[in-house]
Amino acid sequence: MSRPIRLIIDNSIHHVMARGNQKQKTFLDHEDYQKYLEILKHYKYKFRFKLFGYCLMPNHVHLIIRINQGKDLQKIVQGLNQTYTIWFNQKYDKVGHLWQGRYKNMLIQNNSYLIDCIEYVELNPVRAKIIERPAYYPWSSCQSRMQNKKDGLFSEIENS
Secondary structure: OOOOOOOOOOOOEEEEEEEHHHHHOOOOOHHHHHHHHHHHHHHHHOOOOOEEEEEEOOOEEEEEEEEEEOOOOOOOEEEEEEHHHHHHHHHHHOOOOOOOOOEEEEEEEOHHHHHHHHHHHHHHHHHHOOOHHHHHHEEEEEHHHOOOOOOOOEEHHOOO
């Protein structure tokens, strides 16, 4: 059975999700989260995409990104996940896949859906009962967005 074709166009916004293989944890300590964000920042500058929202959960990630060229989405996510996997496997003396299959992505076609997606992504730790309020979770865009922090990751929507 062939894979479904992804709808990826230039100057488009996507909700990207990647889950740990067999739902395993992909982040085991604070250093792991920080390393993923460092790698994410590297790819953000390399491909010059906008990051409107993100949340790193213990066993999966959510990214809301606006790409300039459609062909870049696969390069961004593949590079990000491969680079992190190599680092993770070296750190924990593991081998093999960290991520389950291909990443998922959904095209976001209007601003109201974009806002809904950002809220959905940032509420993940609350729904998972990790934290009571999304602003308390250090591994999402919520703090940057709510407190207007310049962290090199989060992009304001009006600047897109």
